[in-house]
Amino acid sequence: MTPFTPKAQATRDRILASASELFHVNGYTATGLDKIIVEAKVTKGNFYYHFKSKEELVLATLDLQFEEFSTGIESAFSTSSTASEKLFGLLGQLLAIEQEHFNQGKIRGCFFGNLSLEMSTLSEPVQKKIKRIFSEFQTILRSLLEQAIEAEEIAKDIDAETFSAFILSAVEGSLLLDKTNQEPGQLAATIDFLKTYLNPPRITR
Amino acid sequence: MTPFTPKAQATRDRILASASELFHVNGYTATGLDKIIVEAKVTKGNFYYHFKSKEELVLATLDLQFEEFSTGIESAFSTSSTASEKLFGLLGQLLAIEQEHFNQGKIRGCFFGNLSLEMSTLSEPVQKKIKRIFSEFQTILRSLLEQAIEAEEIAKDIDAETFSAFILSAVEGSLLLDKTNQEPGQLAATIDFLKTYLNPPRITR
DNA sequence: CGTAGCAGACTGACCAGTCTGTTTAATTTA
DNA sequence: TAAATTAAACAGACTGGTCAGTCTGCTACG
Numbered sequence: 001m002t003p004f005t006p007k008a009q010a011t012r013d014r015i016l017a018s019a020s021e022l023f024h025v026n027g028y029t030a031t032g033l034d035k036i037i038v039e040a041k042v043t044k045g046n047f048y049y050h051f052k053s054k055e056e057l058v059l060a061t062l063d064l065q066f067e068e069f070s071t072g073i074e075s076a077f078s079t080s081s082t083a084s085e086k087l088f089g090l091l092g093q094l095l096a097i098e099q100e101h102f103n104q105g106k107i108r109g110c111f112f113g114n115l116s117l118e119m120s121t122l123s124e125p126v127q128k129k130i131k132r133i134f135s136e137f138q139t140i141l142r143s144l145l146e147q148a149i150e151a152e153e154i155a156k157d158i159d160a161e162t163f164s165a166f167i168l169s170a171v172e173g174s175l176l177l178d179k180t181n182q183e184p185g186q187l188a189a190t191i192d193f194l195k196t197y198l199n200p201p202r203i204t205r
Numbered sequence: 206m207t208p209f210t211p212k213a214q215a216t217r218d219r220i221l222a223s224a225s226e227l228f229h230v231n232g233y234t235a236t237g238l239d240k241i242i243v244e245a246k247v248t249k250g251n252f253y254y255h256f257k258s259k260e261e262l263v264l265a266t267l268d269l270q271f272e273e274f275s276t277g278i279e280s281a282f283s284t285s286s287t288a289s290e291k292l293f294g295l296l297g298q299l300l301a302i303e304q305e306h307f308n309q310g311k312i313r314g315c316f317f318g319n320l321s322l323e324m325s326t327l328s329e330p331v332q333k334k335i336k337r338i339f340s341e342f343q344t345i346l347r348s349l350l351e352q353a354i355e356a357e358e359i360a361k362d363i364d365a366e367t368f369s370a371f372i373l374s375a376v377e378g379s380l381l382l383d384k385t386n387q388e389p390g391q392l393a394a395t396i397d398f399l400k401t402y403l404n405p406p407r408i409t410r
Numbered sequence: 411c412g413t414a415g416c417a418g419a420c421t422g423a424c425c426a427g428t429c430t431g432t433t434t435a436a437t438t439t440a
Numbered sequence: 441t442a443a444a445t446t447a448a449a450c451a452g453a454c455t456g457g458t459c460a461g462t463c464t465g466c467t468a469c470g
Contacts, residue, residue, distance in 0.1 A: 005469090008415060026326045029234045032459060044461085046416045054460065109322060116385045117314060117322045121231045131385055165382070166398055169391050170371070173378025177370070180321045180336055186374050193371055197402075213449060237425060249427085251450045259426065 012050045014040040020061045024108045027118050028058055055123050058115065062126070065111045066133050073140075083147035084154060084199065090140070091191045094171065102184050109179035113172045138164050154198045167194060217255045219245040225266045229313045232323050233263055260328050263320065267331070270316045271338050278345075288352035289359060289404065295349070296396045299376065307389050314384035318377045343369050359403045372399060 018040035022031040033054060037047050051057045076089040101108045108114070116130040141164035148154045174187040223245035227236040238259060242252050256262045281294040306313045313319070321335045346369035353359045379392040 005414075011415080027323065029323075030326055033461085034459075043417050045418065045463090045465095048461070049415060052461095109325075113381055113385075114322050117319050117381060118232065120314075120384060121235060127385065127387075134382065134385060162394060162398075165391060166375070166395060169378035169382045169395060170375045171378065172381050173374035173376065176318055176322060176377050176381065177339065177374050179325060180318075180332065180339060182332075186370055189367060190371060190374060193367075216449080238427085239425075248451050250429090250431095250452065253427070254449060257427095 008050070011040075011042060011046065015042055015047060015050060015057070016061055016064050019057055020065055020111070023058060023061060023115065024111050025106060028115060028122070029118065055125065058119075058123070058126055059129060062112070062115070062129050062133065066136075082153055083144050083151055087141070087144040087148065087198075088191070088195060090144070091167075091171070091194070094175075095187055095191060098175065098178060098184055098187055107179045107182055107184065110172055110175045113175060114179075134168065138168050141167050148198075158198070170194070213255075216245075216247060216251065220247055220252060220255060220262070221266055221269050224262055225270055225316070228263060228266060228320065229316050230311060233320060233327070234323065260330065263324075263328070263331055264334060267317070267320070267334050267338065271341075287358055288349050288356055292346070292349040292353065292403075293396070293400060295345070296372075296376070296399070299380075300392055300396060303380065303383060303389055303392055312384045312387055312389065315377055315380045318380060319384075339373065343373050346372050353403075363403070375399070 015036065019031070019036050022036055022039060033044070033047065036057075037044060040047075051060070073090045073093055076093045077086050080086040080089045098107060112130050112133055115126065119126045142160045145154070145158065145160035145164055149156050149158060149160060170190050170193075171187065174190040177186045178184050220241065224236070224241050227241055227244060238249070238252065241262075242249060245252075256265065278295045278298055281298045282291050285291040285294045303312060317335050317338055320331065324331045347365045350359070350363065350365035350369055354361050354363060354365060375395050375398075376392065379395040382391045383389050
């Protein structure tokens with residue numbers, strides 16, 4: 001698919017890594033190409049040898065980020081046995097990422113949610129791709145919920161389709177609020193709520 | 206506070222109305238001053254007579270929009286008797302606004318959430334103001350929840366502070382998702398969930 | 411020795427904000 | 441009450457800077 005030599009591939013990877021970081025921290029519009037190429041230690045001409053436009057670049061970062069996220073949850077799954085554990089392992093992963101950004105000095109919010117809101121009118125391809133990514137993420141959640149229902153880990157009257165969408169929106173909203181307030185807390189609180197809702201404490205009275 | 210003649214006030218109002226609409230639909234950065242002044246039928250010089258910068262303008266639109274929203278829910282409250290009704294009247298108001306935008310051709314999302322994500326690194330005053338607005342909105346929700354608990358309309362083991370923040374994030378996330386997908390549905394689903402959660406159907410068996 | 415990969419000056423469009431005025435309307439003054 | 445005065449309100453050309461993208465050429469590797 002990509003007939004690049006190792007060196008060229010490395011250049012491309014540097015550009016993608018720098019762009020991902022800058023887009024996440026400062027957004028798409030506020031990130032000039034000049035900043036990206038300085039950060040990636042690449043020149044203008046070299047950049048445009050690898051990407052035909054800034055839009056193509058951001059599309060590539062979306063793919064990259066979702067891929068990295070996917071492999072991240074794979075490893076989170078490996079230490080879980082039940083579907084319910086996997087679900088909350090996944091959400092815990094998001095929390096860990098947020099915490100990491102916070103420790104680094106700035107809560108970034110969701111890479112996809114941020115770009116979706118910022119670029120809704122700027123680029124239809126970007127919008128479409130983020131829509132697909134959200135859909136894929138929701139599918140993962142739905143699947144885990146279905147498995148948890150099947151295994152009777154959670155109540156069977158929960159509608160996996162509806163509830164997975166609800167989780168997604170609650171998580172996105174929490175990331176937005178935490179970013180706005182520049183202090184974590186809401187995402188953790190939301191995950192707590194979901195945990196309690198799905199696994200209500202045993203009635204001990 | 207503002208010693209403007211009626212005519213000048215009208216001009217200022219036109220600018221604010223046009224800017225609010227354009228910021229909501231296309232965002233802050235994508236909305237050039239030229240578009241605003243054309244839409245508001247005002248010239249550059251006249252604009253800068255009323256506002257000293259684009260940032261001051263967006264700060265003023267934030268105040269205006271929150272004010273309009275507040276008066277909107279006032280009237281929604283007037284037809285409600287219980288706190289619970291008021292709460293869902295308020296949420297229904299948000300739903301109605303989204304539906305209206307959808308009918309007009311484009312789901313806009315939340316004015317405040319959109320700008321918060323887009324301008325997080327662009328303007329600290331804007332970020333601060335949105336943070337305050339969210340906080341104020343949450344206070345309204347918390348107050349309604351407390352009243353509903355007091356009146357025994359909802360379960361008393363609900364923590365108003367925690368749950369009001371949860372509602373806020375779920376609503377913001379739903380608006381984000383509906384905007385991304387450019388189709389309504391999630392906000393309605395989220396409100397439904399909240400309704401069922403707070404007012405569980407009577408056990409009739 | 412040819413082409414993949416890289417270098418960087420250059421272009422044209424756009425955009426927030428400025429500057430120098432002109433018009434309008436309210437207030438003063440005779 | 442009508443002319444004079446003054447400041448509010450408006451007009452729009454202009455500026456300086458930024459930014460995505462281009463162009464022409466250089467380097468180095470296969």
